Amino acid sequence: MAKAKKSSNNDVVKVDFDFRRQLATKVEGNLASFCYQCGACVGDCPAATYSDEFNPREIMLKVLYGLGEELMVEDSVLWQCTNCYNCAERCPQDVKPAEVIISLKNMLADLGIYPPTVEKIIGTFEKTGRTTPLSPAVDRQREKFGLPPMQPVPMDEVSKLLEPAPGEEETE
Amino acid sequence: MKPFAFFPGCLIPVRYPAMEFAIRQTLPKLGIEIVDLEGASCCPDPIYFKSKDKLAWLSVAARNLTLAEDLGLDIFTNCSGCTATLSEAYHLLKDDELRDKINKRLKRIGREYKGTSRVRHVATLVRDEAGYDAVRESVVRPLDGMKMAIHYGCHLLKPSKIMNVDDPNNPTVLENLVEAIGATPVRHRNWYLCCGKACQHEGIPLNMMHALLSTVEDVEAEILCLICPTCFSQFDHGQVKVSKHFDYDFHIPPVYYFQLLAFAQGVPYEKLGFDRQRFKPECLQRFAESSVHVEG
Numbered sequence: 001m002a003k004a005k006k007s008s009n010n011d012v013v014k015v016d017f018d019f020r021r022q023l024a025t026k027v028e029g030n031l032a033s034f035c036y037q038c039g040a041c042v043g044d045c046p047a048a049t050y051s052d053e054f055n056p057r058e059i060m061l062k063v064l065y066g067l068g069e070e071l072m073v074e075d076s077v078l079w080q081c082t083n084c085y086n087c088a089e090r091c092p093q094d095v096k097p098a099e100v101i102i103s104l105k106n107m108l109a110d111l112g113i114y115p116p117t118v119e120k121i122i123g124t125f126e127k128t129g130r131t132t133p134l135s136p137a138v139d140r141q142r143e144k145f146g147l148p149p150m151q152p153v154p155m156d157e158v159s160k161l162l163e164p165a166p167g168e169e170e171t172e
Numbered sequence: 173m174k175p176f177a178f179f180p181g182c183l184i185p186v187r188y189p190a191m192e193f194a195i196r197q198t199l200p201k202l203g204i205e206i207v208d209l210e211g212a213s214c215c216p217d218p219i220y221f222k223s224k225d226k227l228a229w230l231s232v233a234a235r236n237l238t239l240a241e242d243l244g245l246d247i248f249t250n251c252s253g254c255t256a257t258l259s260e261a262y263h264l265l266k267d268d269e270l271r272d273k274i275n276k277r278l279k280r281i282g283r284e285y286k287g288t289s290r291v292r293h294v295a296t297l298v299r300d301e302a303g304y305d306a307v308r309e310s311v312v313r314p315l316d317g318m319k320m321a322i323h324y325g326c327h328l329l330k331p332s333k334i335m336n337v338d339d340p341n342n343p344t345v346l347e348n349l350v351e352a353i354g355a356t357p358v359r360h361r362n363w364y365l366c367c368g369k370a371c372q373h374e375g376i377p378l379n380m381m382h383a384l385l386s387t388v389e390d391v392e393a394e395i396l397c398l399i400c401p402t403c404f405s406q407f408d409h410g411q412v413k414v415s416k417h418f419d420y421d422f423h424i425p426p427v428y429y430f431q432l433l434a435f436a437q438g439v440p441y442e443k444l445g446f447d448r449q450r451f452k453p454e455c456l457q458r459f460a461e462s463s464v465h466v467e468g
């Protein structure tokens with residue numbers, strides 16, 4: 001078993017319900033509550049296979065204990081997940097560790113913490129409505145294949161969707 | 173011809189127009205009419221923007237789906253990432269509470285999500301709406317004897333409860349599509365592995381791709397056939413990195429399935445943009461002449 005809590009007294013684990021409540025406001029953020037720590041999600045997890053630091057069962061355990069401070073850090077282990085969903089296929093409890101991990105990343109984003117490459121791509125999307133930037137060379141290439149030039153995304157519409165409405169976040 | 177709304181996403185039209193060209197060439201020959209979606213944005217991507225804010229992500233995805241709803245058409249994508257986002261949005265928005273929440277945002281731009289346009293990847297669409305026999309009949313130069321490994325990638329099949337496409341542990345859809353163009357699909361031991369693109373820790377994807385490419389080489393495949401532009405860039409650009417890192421020269425051209433289909437349907441090799449790949453599927457050239465012998 002992994003050490004769940006860096007505590008001076010190993011027998012006492014204090015569950016931080018605040019962290020769990022916050023996670024539960026994210027779409028499918030509360031799924032970890034159903035985790036019974038069987039470890040079925042680990043066997044086919046490629047990140048766990050190739051990294052000693054990453055283990056979806058341990059991440060779910062940290063969530064159950066509310067050990068947010070170990071996950072809400074720069075260079076968080078969460079970013080080692082490949083989003084492959086093998087864990088969700090294997091979980092007998094329908095926990096979808098992949099989705100819980102994305103919800104945790106949403107919490108990281110609330111704190112303004114992103115890996116630089118991720119922040120850059122998000123920026124491109126929020127500015128242009130696409131993750132891949134356009135350039136005149138793009139349209140020249142398209143023309144070679146008889147394809148019309150790219151059209152700009154109607155950002156007046158898209159931008160309006162990005163702001164939350166007051167009090168709209170999910171509750172458990 | 174049956175009409176479907178085409179959601180091209182960003183990566184294919186912007187970076188890999190040859191793939192879009194191939195889609196536009198091949199589908200009409202299978203009885204599928206392509207209807208373009210005006211005003212679509214990024215799906216948005218299921219790795220980066222989704223990690224920032226799932227509700228905003230769902231709202232933008234829902235807006236894209238309403239564009240197809242306006243036309244009264246089902247939607248198809250050409251990228252596994254777009255398939256993941258739009259399928260997941262379609263699935264999650266069956267929940268009344270969540271749909272209400274998203275519709276409150278859509279109201280700001282005078283739109284409403286109804287849930288009437290189904291989402292499929294183009295590979296699934298071809299299987300369901302045209303069928304493998306139609307693919308076989310459209311081929312004028314079958315790629316006889318060519319061994320092809322297949323990279324399913326993650327989001328065509330998984331999460332399987334949302335995608336509902338095929339058995340994620342033993343899928344057949346891409347094998348059947350490869351067979352339909354005359355080639356021989358070969359399963360490699362690491363077929364289940366993903367490319368690791370979403371992982372922000374370089375060592376992990378390098379190891380994953382190394383493991384995968386090694387087993388593709390073991391089965392002596394001439395091409396790694398795939399259906400997603402992100403998987404493609406990982407195995408094209410990424411293969412150079414893997415070769416350097418492990419000091420081993422891999423030479424496995426990754427090719428998008430619909431470019432192979434276009435070639436098999438008779439589109440000349442030179443028109444399919446292969447010159448822009450780092451690993452070119454020159455093995456296809458041995459069929460270049462065979463388009464003359466159309467079988468009755």
Ligand code: SF4
Nearest residue numbers: 035036038039041091
């Ligand atoms: S498979 Fe599901 S229940 Fe088992 S440890 Fe993983 S998340 Fe928890």
Ligand code: SF4
Nearest residue numbers: 045081082084085087
């Ligand atoms: S999606 Fe699940 S199985 Fe895949 S890398 Fe992430 S935790 Fe592991």
Ligand code: SF4
Nearest residue numbers: 181182183215253254
């Ligand atoms: S999944 Fe990728 S290609 Fe598809 S729309 Fe999103 S970012 Fe663009």
Ligand code: SF4
Nearest residue numbers: 325326366367402403
């Ligand atoms: S194989 Fe890579 S690019 Fe393809 S779907 Fe999986 S993670 Fe995404």
